[in-house]
Amino acid sequence: RTLGGTTDSVTVKHAADNDGTTLTLDLGTGSGSLTVSNDFSVNGKANDTTHSITVNCRDNTLTVNGDLQIDQYDSWGAGDITFNFSTDTTTIGGSFVVTSTGLDTSDAIVINAAGTIKVEGNITFTDAAGGATLTFNEGTSTVELIDSGTTSTITGHASGTLEFYNLTCTTASKAIQVATTGTLDVTNTLTLTGSSGSLITLTSTSSGTQGTLINSGTNSVSYVNAKDIDSSTGTEVSASNSTDSGNNTNWTFP
DSSP states (O other): OEEOEEESOEEEEOOTTOTTOEEEEEEOSSSOEEEESSOEEEEOOOSOTTOEEEEEOTTOEEEESSOEEEEEESOSOOOEEEEEOOSSEEEESSOEEEEEEOSOTTOEEEEEOOSEEEESSOEEEEEOTTSOEEEEEOTTOEEEEOOTTSEEEEEOOTTSEEEEEEEEEOOTTOEEEEOSSSEEEEEEEEEEEOBTTBOEEEEESBTTBOEEEEESSEEEEESEEEOSEEOOSSSOEEEETOEEOSOOBSEEOO
């Protein structure tokens, strides 16, 4: 199936007993755009590990005004899901949520990131014990947090590391939270740029308990109010014109 233009919502799924089949959704036929007015959902609920779902965003501009949800659940074998982001820009007006709570570890959810992924709301990865393996391939993509009126909470794998190639926020007064479970690693460039009198707020999800944000590459951080952030593994974070609100590790405030 090929989809383009503007649509109210998108749901991609197999019927519960539609076993052994492959479902592929291609967005557009080339460089174009797709706007989804509400949620975009990819649902791997089915009864057979031999089927699969693939979504190819190609090089289209994708705008989802609601949530982008990718999940597998309640199944003895939900098959594989592959979501290939656009090489252009994807804008998510709600949250980006990936959930693996199925009952078969032979299944997989693979997210291949590309281009720039702009998110207004939360970024949540949930992988339950005994569920499908969940892989986020960051490539050379940029995750950008936007909209000063919304707090963005980043929750990675409970028992592993969620890697972003670039993580950027240049939205003054934006509030960002890092979950106290799992590890977030920015492997290339971390960019946080607020403005005088309108600092970006960076905290953990629980006051007094650190969230782990590693920067394995370089960083450019200014006009940020940081609290409860552990960056002890990786590059020291140098935050100019910023506020140290306490319990930050491997941060300097020159």
